[in-house]
Amino acid sequence: MDKKINRIVIVGGGTAGWLAAGVIAATHQSGADGNAPKVTLVESSDVPTIGVGEGTWPTMKNTMKQIGLKESDLFRRCHAAFKQGGKFVEWVHGDGDFYYHPFTVPLGYGRLDVAPYVSDIVNFAVESNFQHSVCEAGLAPRTMAESEYQGQCNYAYHLDAGAFAELLKEHCTEKLGVEHIIGTVEDVTLTQDGAIEAICLTNKEVIEGDLFVDCTGFSSLLLGKALDVSFISNDDILFNDTALALQVPYEKDDSPVATHTIATAQNAGWIWDIGLTKRRGVGHVYSSKFISDDEAENNLRKYLGSQAEGLTPRKIGFKSGHRAQYWKKNCVAVGMSGGFVEPLEATAIMLVEIAARHIADNLPSDTRTMEIIEKRFNQQMDYRWRRVIDFLKLHYMLTQRPEPYWQAHRDESTVPESLKEDLAIWASRGPTAADFDSAIELFPAASYQYVLYGMGFKPDFSIQSYLYKGKQQAERIFQRNKQLTAQLLQTLPPHRTYIERWLSSTAN
Numbered sequence: 001m002d003k004k005i006n007r008i009v010i011v012g013g014g015t016a017g018w019l020a021a022g023v024i025a026a027t028h029q030s031g032a033d034g035n036a037p038k039v040t041l042v043e044s045s046d047v048p049t050i051g052v053g054e055g056t057w058p059t060m061k062n063t064m065k066q067i068g069l070k071e072s073d074l075f076r077r078c079h080a081a082f083k084q085g086g087k088f089v090e091w092v093h094g095d096g097d098f099y100y101h102p103f104t105v106p107l108g109y110g111r112l113d114v115a116p117y118v119s120d121i122v123n124f125a126v127e128s129n130f131q132h133s134v135c136e137a138g139l140a141p142r143t144m145a146e147s148e149y150q151g152q153c154n155y156a157y158h159l160d161a162g163a164f165a166e167l168l169k170e171h172c173t174e175k176l177g178v179e180h181i182i183g184t185v186e187d188v189t190l191t192q193d194g195a196i197e198a199i200c201l202t203n204k205e206v207i208e209g210d211l212f213v214d215c216t217g218f219s220s221l222l223l224g225k226a227l228d229v230s231f232i233s234n235d236d237i238l239f240n241d242t243a244l245a246l247q248v249p250y251e252k253d254d255s256p257v258a259t260h261t262i263a264t265a266q267n268a269g270w271i272w273d274i275g276l277t278k279r280r281g282v283g284h285v286y287s288s289k290f291i292s293d294d295e296a297e298n299n300l301r302k303y304l305g306s307q308a309e310g311l312t313p314r315k316i317g318f319k320s321g322h323r324a325q326y327w328k329k330n331c332v333a334v335g336m337s338g339g340f341v342e343p344l345e346a347t348a349i350m351l352v353e354i355a356a357r358h359i360a361d362n363l364p365s366d367t368r369t370m371e372i373i374e375k376r377f378n379q380q381m382d383y384r385w386r387r388v389i390d391f392l393k394l395h396y397m398l399t400q401r402p403e404p405y406w407q408a409h410r411d412e413s414t415v416p417e418s419l420k421e422d423l424a425i426w427a428s429r430g431p432t433a434a435d436f437d438s439a440i441e442l443f444p445a446a447s448y449q450y451v452l453y454g455m456g457f458k459p460d461f462s463i464q465s466y467l468y469k470g471k472q473q474a475e476r477i478f479q480r481n482k483q484l485t486a487q488l489l490q491t492l493p494p495h496r497t498y499i500e501r502w503l504s505s506t507a508n
């Protein structure tokens with residue numbers, strides 16, 4: 001029988017749970033006519049959140065705005081900083097090389113592909129875009145003249161994951177009417193047709209719902225355990241399975257804050273370095289098949305030098321992969337309960353935002369259309385997961401590093417067919433905006449260009465030379481980029497200075 005969706009029960013109060021609650025509640029409250037479904041979030045005080053996840057994607061700006069949060073509150077409460085992209089250090093040869101994946105697309109993007117005209121393909125990011133230079137100079141993406149959520153360069157955030165969940169919790173419960181229950185789920189009851197009927201807490205409270213959102217992290221309590229949806233591993237493509245995480249104090253209160261994530265390749269993984277205003281988040285992601293925990297810890301200590309003294313890293317094991325489906329019956333997984341791959345491009349929180357948006361926008365008023373929504377959600381998320389995996393693998397497979405871990409990444413048998421196909425096409429013309437014109441695409445062609453060319457992949461543009469008649473236009477774009485770069489280097493303030501001035505000018 002068709003049933004009205006009156007109550008949405010979200011289980012889990014990590015970043016995924018509170019973001020999902022915020023997006024769903026903000027969307028449905030705004031059209032409130034007394035028929036808006038009630039949103040309840042249940043979280044355990046005994047099971048901690050993952051507590052990492054500090055890099056985001058530029059989609060977060062819209063998500064914050066849509067939920068109704070002030071950007072200055074995000075910075076103040078979560079010690080946030082601007083993230084203008086990623087700097088990949090020593091991924092090509094391991095001898096000091098680096099390239100950027102900035103968030104601003106190349107000048108002329110969508111009108112003219114400038115890649116065939118750059119002086120050398122590895123200079124693509126520098127010659128087509130000013131953001132590389134802005135990041136290298138440690139500048140903020142905007143001046144005091146711009147207002148919240150605006151910028152001369154595209155940006156996302158680095159933020160303290162624990163503080164972020166707290167901020168979202170406060171906003172959801174105080175402003176968006178989300179009901180908050182603290183309790184540990186010990187049982188899940190199913191209806192005759194295999195949907196979730198209710199969750200039962202250890203205090204014997206039973207919570208019924210019409211739609212259940214599983215945000216229980218790696219345990220995947222509802223979708224994985226109660227509904228028995230299997231896990232598909234990707235560890236044959238992406239080998240990392242362990243992380244060592246540290247919170248590192250700055251040497252001085254006014255130490256510069258990096259305005260990009262720094263990902264430095266190691267012998268069997270990479271080290272992330274994320275600058276918040278109060279501290280840095282630094283960690284080593286690696287494959288336990290290639291190095292021991294001790295060796296990984298040595299790598300991390302070597303990277304940090306004396307700054308690691310007295311600090312003990314926290315070890316986090318993970319499985320790379322995703323569920324065979326993300327929505328089943330009246331249960332949808334958001335966050336790590338649906339899947340996880342290493343945090344190389346901060347895709348996890350972006351996928352949380354996308355999934356939450358999809359649920360909010362497609363929320364059925366009753367169960368009649370649930371099956372169709374389930375089918376479409378699964379198709380779209382499957383596509384996105386494939387894209388994420390391909391994009392991450394791209395960072396590894398073009399390396400020339402000699403270590404066994406990197407050689408294994410280059411092995412053809414570990415490269416997905418879809419990525420091999422892309423590379424075959426790009427060998428003669430490189431990625432273009434038209435390759436990624438799907439409305440559900442995660443990364444624009446620009447992202448692929450930055451990574452491919454940064455890694456030294458050089459298409460033979462002469463094969464399809466008939467496509468390239470824009471040399472003069474490209475020269476004008478390069479000239480314009482030089483001017484813009486010089487101008488921004490003069491006018492944009494240092495990152496930390498800007499944040500401090502801006503926050504003091506917006507203090508209550």
Ligand SMILES: Cc1cc2nc3c(=O)[nH]c(=O)nc-3n(C[C@H](O)[C@H](O)[C@H](O)COP(=O)(O)OP(=O)(O)OC[C@H]3O[C@@H](n4cnc5c(N)ncnc54)[C@H](O)[C@@H]3O)c2cc1C
Pocket residue numbers: 011012013014015016017042043044045046047048049050051052053054055056161183184185186215216217218219221243245283316318334335336337343345346347348349350
């Ligand atoms: C090393 C590492 C680095 C990462 N870095 C990034 C990054 O830079 N960018 C990015 O986008 N993502 C990153 N991620 C991923 C990111 O941390 C997560 O996607 C994000 O925090 C969401 O987690 P979650 O809410 O799904 O799960 P969790 O944070 O694990 O939350 C699970 C919740 O479920 C609750 N729960 C569990 N069991 C029960 C139960 N029985 N009853 C009631 N409640 C229960 C817990 O109490 C908790 O509230 C990283 C992950 C790792 C492992």
